[in-house]
Amino acid sequence: MFFNPRERRGPFPEPTIPRPSATGRSFARVNLSRTEASLQEVAVWAAVDLIASLVSTLPLDVYQGTGKARTEVPKPKVLLDPAGDGHGLGDWVYQYMMSTLLRGNAFGQVAERDRTGNPTLIVLYHPDEVQGWRDEKTGLPTWRAGGKTVPTEDMWHRRAYPMPGRMLGLSPIEHHAGTIGLGIAASRYGMQWFEDGAHPSGMLTNDKPLDQKTASTAKKRFLAALSGSRDIAVLGAGWKYQAIQVSANESQFLETQRYTSAECARIYGPGMPEILGYDTGGSMTYANVEQRSLDLLTYSIDRWLVRAEEMFNSLLPDGQYTKYNRAALARTDLLTRTRAHAIALQNRWTVVNEVRDLEDQEPVAWGDVPFEGNTPKVKIDD
Numbered sequence: 001m002f003f004n005p006r007e008r009r010g011p012f013p014e015p016t017i018p019r020p021s022a023t024g025r026s027f028a029r030v031n032l033s034r035t036e037a038s039l040q041e042v043a044v045w046a047a048v049d050l051i052a053s054l055v056s057t058l059p060l061d062v063y064q065g066t067g068k069a070r071t072e073v074p075k076p077k078v079l080l081d082p083a084g085d086g087h088g089l090g091d092w093v094y095q096y097m098m099s100t101l102l103r104g105n106a107f108g109q110v111a112e113r114d115r116t117g118n119p120t121l122i123v124l125y126h127p128d129e130v131q132g133w134r135d136e137k138t139g140l141p142t143w144r145a146g147g148k149t150v151p152t153e154d155m156w157h158r159r160a161y162p163m164p165g166r167m168l169g170l171s172p173i174e175h176h177a178g179t180i181g182l183g184i185a186a187s188r189y190g191m192q193w194f195e196d197g198a199h200p201s202g203m204l205t206n207d208k209p210l211d212q213k214t215a216s217t218a219k220k221r222f223l224a225a226l227s228g229s230r231d232i233a234v235l236g237a238g239w240k241y242q243a244i245q246v247s248a249n250e251s252q253f254l255e256t257q258r259y260t261s262a263e264c265a266r267i268y269g270p271g272m273p274e275i276l277g278y279d280t281g282g283s284m285t286y287a288n289v290e291q292r293s294l295d296l297l298t299y300s301i302d303r304w305l306v307r308a309e310e311m312f313n314s315l316l317p318d319g320q321y322t323k324y325n326r327a328a329l330a331r332t333d334l335l336t337r338t339r340a341h342a343i344a345l346q347n348r349w350t351v352v353n354e355v356r357d358l359e360d361q362e363p364v365a366w367g368d369v370p371f372e373g374n375t376p377k378v379k380i381d382d
Contacts, residue, residue, distance in 0.1 A: 043264035046276050052097035055304050056090045059325040077120045078315050084121045095124050100160045103127040104169035108156040119315055122156050134167055158311050172267050269300030297329050345371050
């Protein structure tokens with residue numbers, strides 16, 4: 001007996017934001033039924049791209065065994081070019097992360113397996129093209145992609161934001177459509193404000209009485225000079241032009257943009273607005289800047305790295321597992337790195353050649369021996 005209700009993926013509701021433009025065109029309805037639509041909000045794009053880029057570019061190693069018996073092993077085919085299209089692991093992981101971050105689910109078709117049944121080729125689907133639900137009678141998953149039924153054994157599915165009783169993960173875009181839509185609507189409203197203006201952009205005045213024909217002729221000549229050949233407007237004696245300037249803050253859409261951008265960034269981690277440079281009312285200090293990389297790893301990136309490692313582990317033979325090199329993210333200045341290396345060498349946590357490798361330097365003949373104080377533990381012949 002399955003508790004899971006019948007689930008289907010369909011178009012998401014359009015958020016209604018009561019903000020019509022002064023020209024009569026409404027930006028209040030923002031359609032987020034397609035994944036890419038949410039990326040029109042800069043904060044969403046910046047946060048998602050940052051996380052996806054880091055997860056797809058951090059060094060990934062494959063090991064077997066633990067403790068002293070742990071050894072690094074070559075990457076299998078599925079971790080070299082998972083899609084088999086020649087773009088490599090990084091390109092595939094970026095697509096996987098974009099699907100997961102925006103829709104809470106990643107879908108693919110297993111196109112090839114090895115002799116033990118492990119996938120060696122996974123072609124990812126666009127998340128909006130996939131529908132999945134549990135059969136009401138059997139409780140087994142049923143899948144459709146691009147309007148066609150996909151055999152359950154060939155469907156590859158990973159989810160984020162899971163909930164009890166649901167086969168699919170929650171979609172951040174669906175659940176925050178109102179906030180994201182408000183940010184997009186504010187941006188469109190602002191663009192229209194500066195393009196057409198919600199007020200006259202200027203006034204032509206004359207100190208003499210004017211009839212309708214003279215005023216209309218002057219206006220046409222002036223507009224022709226602005227939008228046509230952009231030549232100098234010659235209007236005759238007594239004419240003056242005065243530009244009308246209205247503070248952007250008076251329209252309040254910039255304040256709305258700042259607020260919604262920080263909220264959109266916060267969807268992907270509590271410290272993401274500060275990491276991306278959005279003003280959240282806090283003060284910026286040197287200590288804050290120094291902690292940015294650590295905050296990014298702790299509050300946002302690490303959970304995605306753990307999920308990615310678990311996903312990769314499911315594709316590997318028994319006994320093998322993956323590990324991201326998180327130290328590559330926490331890169332510091334030269335002085336800080338040098339002090340850290342010195343402490344590690346002094347306490348014999350590492351050897352000189354390991355340090356040199358981290359700093360992209362060639363190994364030395366005496367660099368594989370642990371140090372005690374300032375001298376090697378074992379004497380090395382010159």
